[in-house]
Amino acid sequence: MLNPQNLDQFGDLVSTIGSRQFGVKFYSVFRDLLDVEECTVFSFPDPSNPQSLIVEGNCEEDLELARKLAADYVSGGYLADPNVRRSDASGAIDVYVMDADDFTNSEYRQHYYEGPAVSHELVVLGNANGTLYYTSFYRKRERQEFGLPEMSAMKAIAGFMIKALHRHSELVRSVDEESFNFINSVADIPGHLRESTLEHLKHVLLSGPHKLSQREAEICASIVMGYSTEAISLNCSISVNTVATHRKRAYAKLGISSQNELFVRYFSAVRGFQARRIN
Secondary structure, three states: OOOHHHHHHHHHHHHOOOOOOHHHHHHHHHHHHHOOOEEEEEEEOOOOOOEEEEEEEOOHHHHHHHHHHHHHHHOOHHHHOOOHHHOOOOOOOEEEEEEHHHOOOHHHHHHHHHOOOEEEEEEEEEEEOOEEEEEEEEEEOOOOOOOHHHHHHHHHHHHHHHHHHHHHHHHHHHHHHHHHHHHHHHHOOOHHHHHHHHHHHHHHHHOOOOOOOHHHHHHHHHHHOOOOHHHHHHHHOOOHHHHHHHHHHHHHHHOOOOHHHHHHHHHHHHHHHHHHHHO
């Protein structure tokens, strides 16, 4: 099942590690390799703290349900999942198939399998530096079961997959921590320094390759500073709707869709700006 086209896709996947495109690309690669409708990845930094790393699928309606189920899972559903108890702390990777009928807990089976019409699951469990990564690839009820070709393909690349997931998780976590620390530090900036800080952020964003306008950079800098839409409206003497329009255009140019992703872009821009100054 592995061919040169798959290998090219894995190269593309590596290039997205740490970015918001990683989850979509991860699903795309394994959808083509395994012919699946959905996939989920949960990380367990410790046994009682699961985190949803990837939830992707073909259909928007099914994807919305999958994300809700993923939220339920990390909120406590994992406690009834027999797959998690199969994990090997030694770091050995386990690849196997589960069908809906294999789950003896009827409530768990109904909620996570029969309700969303999932019948076949290919599971990959593996540890990296003490973190368990639990990956599931799903086929719907009317589809055929996973067979030896899919199992063999996953066993061949499972080690690579676990390492890629772990590196992605590390990068995402480091950005989240950096953003959290930055937000807290911004809150402590005295009022008379906020204007110069805002100008610095604006300059950094304008120095990037995304061709933001002056207004777009100003609004993005204000968002990074923690200002609300209403506050930005007052500071810039424009309407709330105009703020939203500039934000939407700026996000489109940056290829992002949320405030968290804006922080990622900002820190990336800062590093590039500093590197150019040093050189």
